[in-house]
Amino acid sequence: MKERKGRDSFRSSLGVLLAMAGSAVGLGNLWRFPYLVGENGGAAFIIIYLIAIVFLSIPVFISEFMIGRRAQANVFSACKNLSPRKEWGIIGVFCLLSVFCILSFYSVVGGWSVNYLGRAIIFQFTRESGSAELETMFSNFVENPWLPLIFHTVFLLLTSIIVILGIQKGIEKFSKVMMPVLFFIIVLIAIRSLTLDGASSGINYLFKPDFSKITAQTVIAALGQAFFSLSIGCGTIMTYGSYVSRDENLLKCSVGTVLSDTLFALIAGCAIMPAVFAFGISPSEGPGLVFITLPHIFSQMHFGGVIAVAFFFTLLLAALTSSISLLEVVVTFAVESLKMSRKKAVISSFSLFWTIGALCSLSQGRLSDFTIFGKNIFDLLDYISANILMLGGGLLIVIFTGWVLGRKVIEEELTNRGAIHYSPRFVNGFIFMIKYIAPIVIIAILLATYGVF
Numbered sequence: 001m002k003e004r005k006g007r008d009s010f011r012s013s014l015g016v017l018l019a020m021a022g023s024a025v026g027l028g029n030l031w032r033f034p035y036l037v038g039e040n041g042g043a044a045f046i047i048i049y050l051i052a053i054v055f056l057s058i059p060v061f062i063s064e065f066m067i068g069r070r071a072q073a074n075v076f077s078a079c080k081n082l083s084p085r086k087e088w089g090i091i092g093v094f095c096l097l098s099v100f101c102i103l104s105f106y107s108v109v110g111g112w113s114v115n116y117l118g119r120a121i122i123f124q125f126t127r128e129s130g131s132a133e134l135e136t137m138f139s140n141f142v143e144n145p146w147l148p149l150i151f152h153t154v155f156l157l158l159t160s161i162i163v164i165l166g167i168q169k170g171i172e173k174f175s176k177v178m179m180p181v182l183f184f185i186i187v188l189i190a191i192r193s194l195t196l197d198g199a200s201s202g203i204n205y206l207f208k209p210d211f212s213k214i215t216a217q218t219v220i221a222a223l224g225q226a227f228f229s230l231s232i233g234c235g236t237i238m239t240y241g242s243y244v245s246r247d248e249n250l251l252k253c254s255v256g257t258v259l260s261d262t263l264f265a266l267i268a269g270c271a272i273m274p275a276v277f278a279f280g281i282s283p284s285e286g287p288g289l290v291f292i293t294l295p296h297i298f299s300q301m302h303f304g305g306v307i308a309v310a311f312f313f314t315l316l317l318a319a320l321t322s323s324i325s326l327l328e329v330v331v332t333f334a335v336e337s338l339k340m341s342r343k344k345a346v347i348s349s350f351s352l353f354w355t356i357g358a359l360c361s362l363s364q365g366r367l368s369d370f371t372i373f374g375k376n377i378f379d380l381l382d383y384i385s386a387n388i389l390m391l392g393g394g395l396l397i398v399i400f401t402g403w404v405l406g407r408k409v410i411e412e413e414l415t416n417r418g419a420i421h422y423s424p425r426f427v428n429g430f431i432f433m434i435k436y437i438a439p440i441v442i443i444a445i446l447l448a449t450y451g452v453f
Contacts, residue, residue, distance in 0.1 A: 008167035009243045015172040016244050017256050018179040019325075023236045024261035025182065026322030027109055028229040030315050031290050033265045034272045038283035040221050041213025042205040046269070048219055052226035053262055056441050059433040060232050060394050062254045063401035066413045068241025069250065070405070074332040075235035078242065083404050091400060094393035095235030096333060101385035102234060103326040104356035105378050107159070110319040111151030111361070115141060116291060117316050120308035125295040134295050143365035152357050155316075156350055159323045163331055164346040167243050171324055178317050183264065185314045190271040192307060193278075202274030205283060206266075220448050223441070228386055230261055233394030236325040239332050249420060250413055271311075275301075290315065327353070356381075387449050395442045402435035410434070 010016045037045050071078035076092030119125065125134070142148055162170045193199060227233065244253070272290075275297045276283050294311065298304035327349055334345035359367065363376035372380050401410065410431055414422065 009245065010172050010240075011168050012172075013248060013253070015168075015176060016240075016248055016253055017260075018175040019171055020237070020240055020253060020257040021260040021264075022175045022179050022321030023240060023325035024230045024257055024322075025179070025264045026231070026318045027106065027113075027315070028225070028231075028322075029261065029265040030186075030268050030318050031109065033225060033229065034269055035289040036221055036225055037206070037269055037273065038276070038289065040218045041210060042273075042283070043207050043209035044211055044213045045218055045222050046206065046266075047209055048214070048222035049226055050262070052223045052441075053258060055433065056223065056438060057226045057230050057232060058255065058258050059430070059438045060227075060398055060442075061230055061237060061258055062250065062430075063398050063434055063438075064232060064235075064237040064394075065241040065244075065250060065254055066401060066405070066410070067397065068238035069244050069246065069248075070409065070413055072242050074242070074336045075238050075329060076333050076337055078238060079400055079404075083400070085404075088396075088400055088404065091393060091396045092235070092333075094233070094389055094396060095238065095329060098234035098385050098389040098393055099236075099326050099329045100352075100356070101381040101389060103323060103330075103353050105360045105381045106319070106323055106326065107156050107353055107357045108148065108152050108361045108378065110155035110159075110316070110323055111148055111153070112142070112291060113312060113315040113319050114151045114154050115147070116295070117309070117312040119295075120298075120305070120312045123305040123308075125299045125308050126305045134299075135292050137295075138291050142361075143368075145362065145366050148361045148364070149358055152361055153354065155319070155323070156354055156357070158320060159327055160346050160350045162320070162324050163327045164343055166342065171328065174324070175321065178321065182314055182317045182321070183267075185310050186264065186267050186271055189307060189311055189314070190267050192301075192303075193271050193273075193275040196275055196278035196301070198278035198280075199274035202277035202283075203270075205277060206269050206273050216448065220445060223445050224386060224391075224449075227390055227394060227445075229265060230258060231322065231325065233390035233392070233397060234326070234385070235329045235393070236322075238397075239329045240325060242332070247416060247419075249416070251420075251422075391442055391446055391449075395439060395446070398434050398438040398442070402431065402439075407431060 010019060067078050067082065071081045073081050074092070075095040076089060079088035079091045080086050162174050164170065194203070231237065272294065273283060276293065279297050279300055281293050281297065295308065298308040298311070301307060330349045331342065331345045334340045334348065335342055340348065360378040360381060363370065363378045368376055370376065375383060411427060414420070414427065414430070
């Protein structure tokens, strides 16, 4: 297939890698990964997570990337363009619904990170005397009907401004600057955390496995995090892939992105868990770990005020790099399928996500009594996206790649039409993973999630 003219595209291989890594690296690494490690036994969870990355995440990631680059189209049109059976457009529906759910609550958490960065800049955490005050601070903030909406708006505006500039001038340029900054800051925080008295207990927790901690829930949580962390199954990789030249090494870029995301998650663990143990905090604090427990730790550290600023700036950058890729999925669809201008598509998408995000924000306070299936709006969208739409979308993506695109197309995309050479054993193994192993694992996760076994 020929490359489509008139579409924006990434300018360089580095830009592709950093943008892809930015899509993957986000709140899933800094907010979700540490508390899941804490809730699921530390090193044992990490080992299962790393296995899942190799045998699940990489094949699915490459499959989604492959569809996007092959089709050079938005998520709704991509599979329809590659298959005579137009029913495969259902993959695009799953992707768009996933983004709808994720970005609606994600932008709210992004707004929390903006607020906490502001609090850190005025050194508010260093004046707090204990975790009780910090817990009250967090609950008072998220339950306030107006403040979270203001910061939710600020976060969405930042995201929209970058997306409206386009691929090269907006997303690629932002990623080239901010991704190295992101890694640099989290490494500095990790070094400081590792030098604390008592940090060795946190290191042992992260890297010395206790296999008695492994339960069925641990396995499911690790597999789900491997999926969620890389934004697989929601169309971000497919959309970015559609802007990648056919001359780029697909395998190299995919593996580089997955390794970057995994490395960042592990460094984030090293930045957080040693400090948690050094100050005698329980590692199983849950989702409040970042916004309640860590500020308490910062208040007790030497130079804790400066570290707090660095950490919440990192959290904001990580949230932005992912929210940009999520918004781009919808904007590309609106531009190509609904024939909107990019500016109009961004403004329309902003309005949509602001409205649903506002309901998610209010569900932490004023609308907390309004529940669907026992969950408030925020938790419901989080659950649907992570446990239904992303998994379902990922399953359809690997089935489509393995059974509809077929061996010839897979080989052409992997080898750039014969320009890159891989051993037949490697290609056969990769195709086997996509056709059989990945679908079986995803189906097992889905069944386990709903208590079938």
